[in-house]
Amino acid sequence: MPFASFSFTKQLAVLLSGVMLLGMLSWWSYSAHQLDDILTHQISLRAQVQSQQLSQLSSLIAAVGSGSASKTSEIINAVQAVSDADFITVSDRAGIRLAHPVAERVGLPVLGGDIERALENGESYLSYGVGSLGPSVRYISPIFSNEGDVIGMIKVGYLIDTLDLWTSERLLPLISFGIIAVAICIWLSWKFSRYVRTQMQELEPWQLKQALKTHQGVLQATYEGLVAINSEGSLYLINDSARAMLNYHQELGNVFTDGIDNPESFSLKGDDYINGLIRVNGKNLVMNRVTLRTSTGEPYGAVFSLRDQNEMHVLSEKISQVTQYMENMRVARHEYQNKLSTISGLLQMGAYDKALSVCLSQAKASQSQLDSLHALNSRPALSALILAKASKANELGVALSIDCQSDLSALSRRLSEEQLCGLIGNLAQNALEAVKGQENGHVHIGISESACEYTIQVSNNGPLLESEFDVLCELGFTTKQNKADHGVGMYLVRSIVEQGNGHMELDSDEQETAFTIYFPKELG
Missing domain, CATH: 3.30.450.20 (PAS domain)
Incomplete structure (x- = not known):
């Protein structure tokens, strides 16, 4: 069997045994000659x-x-x-x-x-x-x-x-000693090679090399920030995402405390946690910690995962929007089932004229909404969102008027349709909640354009907003009672407006509250 086909443990044992045996033979030759x-x-x-x-x-x-x-x-x-x-x-x-x-x-x-x-x-x-x-x-x-x-x-x-x-009589003890020494050397070589293999996690060198490359690839491919510390609290592993979040540009092996409100955040003190909040360089980060332990349960390090809290809030808001879309679709489905049941009952009663009148009335209302969204034919997701808000308004007993005169085509290079849905959806949802339960509640959604800019306006006849505009757009601020599930929408709206190089204005009095957003058609 070729030597190269042996496992690393066997190769190491054979090489060590060979070296020791060569040493024993050299010692034997010298000793016999001297004797x-x-x-x-x-x-x-x-x-x-x-x-x-x-x-x-x-x-x-x-x-x-x-x-x-x-x-x-x-x-x-x-x-x-x-x-x-x-x-x-x-x-x-x-x-x-x-x-x-x-x-x-x-x-x-x-x-x-x-x-x-x-x-x-x-x-x-x-x-x-x-x-x-x-x-x-x-x-x-x-x-x-x-x-x-x-x-x-x-x-x-x-x-x-x-x-x-x-000479033979005097060499005989040396021969016995040599045989025993060779046997011990072979045994020690095997035990040492097994110890090395155990320290290498029972892996061959090529497997360790492959695992290391895979580890490095996975580490850098992970979107979340990953940090690992040893028992002294020194960083020995950090990926690029974590370096960017923590603004960490030092060599590994140092204790990280710069810019952290709580210097013990990256330590082994306390219990493990999920979704803990830390503040680094003025930025809120959500952090998880998993302690690494020996077989006896002693901690020898810890791994931390980091996410930007703003991104978490934005993701939560998007999930909430999807949930709202589903709820709106459920309402629309329920409403149409009721209308179909009404039409079916009229047909069974023979009231054909009345059934036709209901159909025409519904078709007229639906066609009116579709006509108002004609300019958005190239944006089906945005059209579906506005229709869903119309259904939600109908369920709440709120009058919703739509006036869309532009498809916002020039914004495609700056904002995706999903971002436009997030912008208009949040403003519309806030407007609906502002007039919810109010008699003669009314919400208006308007999209228009001029020679140099696009205008998006969402208004309602709800109560006066007394908070400053900048305060309204802060992350976590909300006027609603259930603060745990709100406080992200307006922050997301302002982020989208800034990304599209636009600006937003708020006009609020006792008669009307209007959010107006302006996007320039051309930049520069």
């Missing part, structure tokens, strides 16, 4: 000490001087019995053995060819050679007479086989 050198040096030193001491033994000097092989062998055999040397041999001046571990070889010439320096020059030296007992390391010392003449030599030696045996 062999030390043992050889010690053996050589032993042979030297024994050889030099025996060469000065007076009884041995006398025996060699007399040429007595029996006396020499007797002395050497006694020494051999207490020595760890493999052999001790003695020869006379002519190189004839006077003592040898093998008695039959006494009287024969010495083998090895390395005794000339001792017999001829009187030197003491270490020698490696092959004798009658095999290859060995031996120390050769000359034997001097009392007159100082060389009368023979003594050789103390250790066989190479003995050295190998001693």
Whole structure:
């Protein structure tokens, strides 16, 4: 199986084991070499000490001087019995053995060819050679007479086989230690690789790389602002949306407190929450917090999501508008069902003329409304909205007049039809609520144009508005009792007007309240 096909854990374990095994082999080679050198040096030193001491033994000097092989062998055999040397041999001046571990070889010439320096020059030296007992390391010392003449030599030696045996005996514990060490290294390599994999969430490197890229993509693709802090409260993650909301341009790793009314907002204090409100640099933000915890439940960080409160209000207003549209459609459906039931009853009674009169009356009323919206044929959504408001007005008993003389075509580059629906829908809804329950309540919706501008006007004959215009358009301000569900409409209207580069005027007295909006046809 190719190495590249292994998992990251196996690759790491194999590489670590290989490195450790290579280190163990290097250590073993060096240790064995050093042990062999030390043992050889010690053996050589032993042979030297024994050889030099025996060469000065007076009884041995006398025996060699007399040429007595029996006396020499007797002395050497006694020494051999207490020595760890493999052999001790003695020869006379002519190189004839006077003592040898093998008695039959006494009287024969010495083998090895390395005794000339001792017999001829009187030197003491270490020698490696092959004798009658095999290859060995031996120390050769000359034997001097009392007159100082060389009368023979003594050789103390250790066989190479003995050295190998001693080396093996001393290496055996090292071999056992090495095997155990290798096994431990392999086990540690495997455990370490498993630990690394656990820290990597049981993922392969390519999976981590893919997850990181996906994480970064999702982070930046998220419309909401996302911020993450560690246990010290330092930011370690933030997307572009959050940077824009918080006006944060510093490097990560800092505690964020600039411009926050409550510096503890981005901290681990307190419980998690949803839709909390904070104020940063004069901007209201809706924030959620989720605490990150260890397996033991200890917090080690938190993730915050941020949304602009204004956007939340605008979205809420749009949802409210959709709900109103649905309610208006329900009212219209209910009204037409009643009229159809009336017509059906008249037909069953045979009152055909009366049924026809009801149909014509309804058709005339519907056609009148459709005719008033003829200029908005290119804007079906806006036409449907105004018709829905007409149905709502009819249900409330309010007279609603429509005068649309323009399709606002030049505004298409600045405002979408949805925005126009939001603008007119909010003004119309406020007008209907202003005259709700009032006798002879009346609402007027007018759209016109001149050579240089468009005009949108929504008026009603409701009570006087005493609040200032700027106050009416503030986010959260409402004149209604249920403040929780209102306070966004006029803010949204002003936002749309500003986006379309228009301006809005308010005229209010005891007889009439009118909101008039002007949009220039051309900019610049």
